[in-house]
Amino acid sequence: MGILKDSKIVNTIDMLAKAQKGQYAVPAFNIHNLETIQVVVETAAEYHSPVILAGTPSTIEYAGIEYLIAIVDTAAHKYNIPIALHLDHHETFDDIRRYINLGVRSCMIDASHKSFEENIRIVKEVVDYAHSMGASVEAELGRLGGIEDNMVVDEKDAMYTNPKQAKEFVERTGIDSLAVAIGTAHGLYKGEPKIDLDRLSEIQREVDIPLVLHGASDVPEHIVMETIKRGICKVNIATDLKIPFSNAVKAYFVEHPEANDPRKYLTPGKKAMKQIVIKKIKMCGSDGKA
Numbered sequence: 001m002g003i004l005k006d007s008k009i010v011n012t013i014d015m016l017a018k019a020q021k022g023q024y025a026v027p028a029f030n031i032h033n034l035e036t037i038q039v040v041v042e043t044a045a046e047y048h049s050p051v052i053l054a055g056t057p058s059t060i061e062y063a064g065i066e067y068l069i070a071i072v073d074t075a076a077h078k079y080n081i082p083i084a085l086h087l088d089h090h091e092t093f094d095d096i097r098r099y100i101n102l103g104v105r106s107c108m109i110d111a112s113h114k115s116f117e118e119n120i121r122i123v124k125e126v127v128d129y130a131h132s133m134g135a136s137v138e139a140e141l142g143r144l145g146g147i148e149d150n151m152v153v154d155e156k157d158a159m160y161t162n163p164k165q166a167k168e169f170v171e172r173t174g175i176d177s178l179a180v181a182i183g184t185a186h187g188l189y190k191g192e193p194k195i196d197l198d199r200l201s202e203i204q205r206e207v208d209i210p211l212v213l214h215g216a217s218d219v220p221e222h223i224v225m226e227t228i229k230r231g232i233c234k235v236n237i238a239t240d241l242k243i244p245f246s247n248a249v250k251a252y253f254v255e256h257p258e259a260n261d262p263r264k265y266l267t268p269g270k271k272a273m274k275q276i277v278i279k280k281i282k283m284c285g286s287d288g289k290a
């Protein structure tokens with residue numbers, strides 16, 4: 001099944017189970033194109049880290065699912081580390097089913113804006129299909145603030161995860177990992193983010209599957225590391241990669257206003273992004289764990 005024979009793209013079940021046992025996290029980097037995928041996989045391979053490449057719905061629309069699968073599978077054959085291609089914040093069963101049929105093995109179904117019962121119903125439908133295809137499923141309970149893709153959630157509409165509800169949610173849906181809302185937001189913060197670590201510990205006591213931290217950009221490193229001690233096994237990073245990449249490209253054009261060769265002007269962006277990927281792998285403690 002899928003567009004590829006002998007695909008080496010994996011689901012996230014094994015890598016997150018190992019991270020949970022070893023008390024580290026697997027970084028999930030949002031990628032957008034060939035260049036960003038190259039930086040992430042080359043760096044992860046260099047540091048022997050398992051890695052998750054995350055694509056939001058608009059990334060899939062931009063890059064094309066067939067291209068993404070083919071590029072990521074090429075990387076998975078080239079490097080001897082576990083590499084997952086993950087559908088980040090997908091909202092419809094039909095899209096997820098189509099991408100799984102093509103070869104994706106990891107998804108997030110985000111129905112966190114729906115009622116508790118509706119969230120369970122939608123997630124369960126995805127879990128039943130994904131599991132029958134060997135794909136893993138992440139879902140979110142509570143709601144993060146901030147901007148991700150075309151999704152804008154005002155701070156006042158953000159909602160923290162209720163630990164008791166989390167237990168029921170996990171039991172009734174059969175998901176493989178749970179995205180928690182504990183005060184992080186997508187994008188940059190206005191002040192110092194206030195992360196509810198006690199709530200995270202409570203969730204960890206109630207729920208035995210790996211927990212996922214969204215909105216990890218711009219959160220002080222020591223706080224992310226503390227969340228990893230309290231059950232976070234997957235750390236999602238997007239904005240912290242986009243900023244250095246684009247800043248380096250902008251700086252290149254300032255210095256070389258006549259530039260027109262993508263191989264030249266994208267290279268500084270890749271180099272700048274690589275430094276952050278290294279930092280995040282070390283923060284997650286996933287180096288040497290592949």
Ligand code: 13P
Binds near residue numbers: 088217
């Ligand atoms: P940041 O852009 O805040 O890193 O959020 C990424 C994310 O959570 C993707 O799902």
